[in-house]
Every structure is written in C-alpha cells, then in structure tokens.
Amino acid sequence: MPRRDWAVLAERALLYEVLVNPKPGLVDPVSAGAHRDMDVFTFVDSATALRPYFAAAATLGRTDTAENLPTLFAALRPLGVTAEQTMFAATKGVNTHKGAVFSLGVLVAAASWTDTHRPEPLTVASIIATVRGMLKGLTAADFAGVASKDPAALTAGEREYLHYGFTGIRGEAEAGFPAVTDWALPFLRDQAQGDRNARLLDTFMVIVAHTRDSNVIKRAGTAAIVPWVHAQAAAYFRLGGAQTAAGRQFLTDLDAQFIARHLSLGGSADLLILTIFLVLVFDWLPFAQTD
Numbered sequence: 001m002p003r004r005d006w007a008v009l010a011e012r013a014l015l016y017e018v019l020v021n022p023k024p025g026l027v028d029p030v031s032a033g034a035h036r037d038m039d040v041f042t043f044v045d046s047a048t049a050l051r052p053y054f055a056a057a058a059t060l061g062r063t064d065t066a067e068n069l070p071t072l073f074a075a076l077r078p079l080g081v082t083a084e085q086t087m088f089a090a091t092k093g094v095n096t097h098k099g100a101v102f103s104l105g106v107l108v109a110a111a112s113w114t115d116t117h118r119p120e121p122l123t124v125a126s127i128i129a130t131v132r133g134m135l136k137g138l139t140a141a142d143f144a145g146v147a148s149k150d151p152a153a154l155t156a157g158e159r160e161y162l163h164y165g166f167t168g169i170r171g172e173a174e175a176g177f178p179a180v181t182d183w184a185l186p187f188l189r190d191q192a193q194g195d196r197n198a199r200l201l202d203t204f205m206v207i208v209a210h211t212r213d214s215n216v217i218k219r220a221g222t223a224a225i226v227p228w229v230h231a232q233a234a235a236y237f238r239l240g241g242a243q244t245a246a247g248r249q250f251l252t253d254l255d256a257q258f259i260a261r262h263l264s265l266g267g268s269a270d271l272l273i274l275t276i277f278l279v280l281v282f283d284w285l286p287f288a289q290t291d
C-alpha cells in the first residue's frame with residue numbers, strides 16, 4: 001500500500017460529506033437545510049482552510065514517539081483549538097466543522113501514528129485501538145469541573161451531560177466511535193448499493209439510527225426528539241432506502257420536516273465524515289455504475 005497523504009484524505013472526507021444529498025436538515029449542494037448562516041460554499045471554504053491542520057495532526061502522529069498515547073492527544077488539542085479559529089476565520093464566524101476538527105483530527109493523528117509505529121499492516125481495528133489509547137479518561141476529565149462552571153458558559157455538550165448524563169461526542173470518541181466501526185463501516189463496505197451518493201446517503205441514515213445526536217437534541221431543546229429521529233431512520237429503511245423511489249421521497253419529505261422544525265443532524269454528519277475518511281484510507285468507496 002503506498003503511503004497516504006492523510007491531510008488530502010481528510011479534506012476529501014469533509015468535501016464528500018457535504019456533497020451527499022438530501023441529508024435531513026443538513027447543508028448539501030441543493031439546499032442549506034435548517035442552517036441560515038451557511039451553504040455548500042461555506043463548507044468548501046472551511047474544508048480547504050483546515051487542510052494544514054490535518055497535515056499538522058498527521059505530522060504529530062508520525063513524529064510523536066510516545067507509547068503513552070494520551071500525551072499524543074494532549075499535543076493535538078492546542079492544534080485543534082487553533083484550527084477552530086482558522087475555521088471561524090474562513091467561514092466568517094460560522095460553525096461548520098467544530099465537531100470534525102475534534103473527531104477527524106484525532107482520527108488523522110491516530111492513523112498516522114499507527115501507520116508509523118506499528119509493524120503490522122494498517123487496519124481499522126489498529127487505528128481505533130490508537131484512538132482509544134489517546135482518549136482514555138477524556139470524558140471523566142472533560143466533565144470533571146462542569147457542574148461548577150458558569151451556566152452561561154456551558155457548551156451544548158456540557159449542558160446535555162449535566163441535564164441527562166449524556167457523554168455526547170466525547171463518550172463516542174473515547175469508545176472508539178462505535179457507530180462508525182460497528183454500524184456505518186460494515187454497512188458501507190458490505191451492503192450498501194447504488195452510486196456513491198446513494199451508498200453514502202444510506203450509510204448516513206444507518207448512523208442516524210445508531211446515534212444519539214447531541215446537535216439535534218440541542219436544536220429540539222429536548223432529548224425526547226431522539227426516539228422520533230430513530231423511528232424516521234427505521235421507516236426510511238423499511239421503504240427500501242435510497243434504492244427505491246418511495247425511500248427517496250420519504251427522505252425528501254423528512255428534509256422538509258427538519259427544515260420546518262429547525263432541526264439538524266450535525267453530530268451524525270461528523271460521524272459520516274469519519275466513516276468516509278476510513279473508506280478512503282482503505283479504498284472501499286469505488287465508483288459504481290448504476291443501471
């Protein structure tokens with residue numbers, strides 16, 4: 001396997017994700033979804049501005065020799081903080097990829113580290129083992145002082161932790177992104193059908209079905225939205241998903257409902273980005289002719 005350019009793969013993952021449509025409530029080339037401050041061009045600005053950050057994350061993974069993987073994450077975090085500022089500068093203050101700066105930054109550093117420091121051929125499992133090593137104790141450490149924080153300064157993730165005990169993206173990441181590894185990747189590699197948009201759209205809905213998306217909870221103002229979201233994903237697959245006209249119509253109607261209710265699935269979009277990054281690394285998303 002030739003050496004990979006991790007930053008190029010990361011940027012392509014960000015760009016592929018925004019092209020997939022129609023993702024309910026999210027930005028795609030056809031619609032800005034339930035977002036009033038961004039469109040597909042904003043995502044291109046953001047993705048391209050973030051490439052140097054992913055290159056730096058890959059360099060860190062290659063040059064960091066620490067067997068103590070939490071120190072690799074500790075070295076990555078300040079780069080992520082700066083990358084968030086780069087993103088806001090590129091988008092004129094709009095949050096396009098805050099979640100991906102965190103999650104994809106971790107995955108890129110982990111992939112590069114594993115590729116450099118482990119003698120065995122690179123696998124998803126070996127990359128994820130590195131992710132888990134890097135993030136051991138993250139959730140407990142990040143939420144330790146949250147109860148005494150100024151309520152006005154709490155992030156959505158912190159508020160949901162205090163209110164519901166949900167660990168959000170931190171818990172998902174510390175566990176090694178199970179929605180990606182246990183559901184999205186096996187589906188995309190072994191079961192998804194049709195052209196690349198159809199395969200990625202169905203994979204997105206698989207993610208939706210297996211994620212408690214903190215972004216949609218924030219927008220709805222209640223976690224009671226989650227079973228409804230999961231029921232929508234189940235109904236979509238009962239209709240045949242992107243393979244059937246009924247499935248496609250269902251998703252178009254669902255997108256309209258999300259827009260009308262100002263709902264968005266930003267967390268699930270981030271997990272699709274991670275899935276796409278991994279399939280690009282292992283070349284599991286070839287062009288497929290549809291009939």
Ligand SMILES: CC(C)(COP(=O)(O)OP(=O)(O)OC[C@H]1O[C@@H](n2cnc3c(N)ncnc32)[C@H](O[C@H]2O[C@H](COP(=O)(O)OP(=O)(O)OP(=O)(O)O)[C@@H](O)[C@H]2O)[C@@H]1O)[C@@H](O)C(=O)NCCC(=O)NCCS
Pocket residue numbers: 035076077078079080081084094095096097098099100101102103105106155156157158168169170172211212213214215264266267268270271
């Ligand atoms: C650990 C951090 C992710 C910080 O967490 P924080 O507590 O600040 O934020 P969270 O609310 O927990 O989530 C941050 C973003 O992560 C995405 N996300 C949320 N849940 C999940 C999930 N279950 N799985 C995957 N990803 C998840 C989500 O990002 C996406 O949504 C954003 C768009 O949302 P939107 O509502 O439109 O945007 P807003 O402007 O926020 O709201 P509106 O005003 O429009 O309503 C978009 O960014 C997507 O990417 C959450 O937004 C990490 O950031 C961190 O550690 N930060 C500190 C600095 C740092 O260290 N950074 C780099 C680390 S390498």
Ligand SMILES: Nc1ncnc2[nH]cnc12
Pocket residue numbers: 017018025026027028035096097264266269270
């Ligand atoms: N396509 C998209 N629309 C809105 N928020 C997102 N966060 C990541 N991808 C997104």
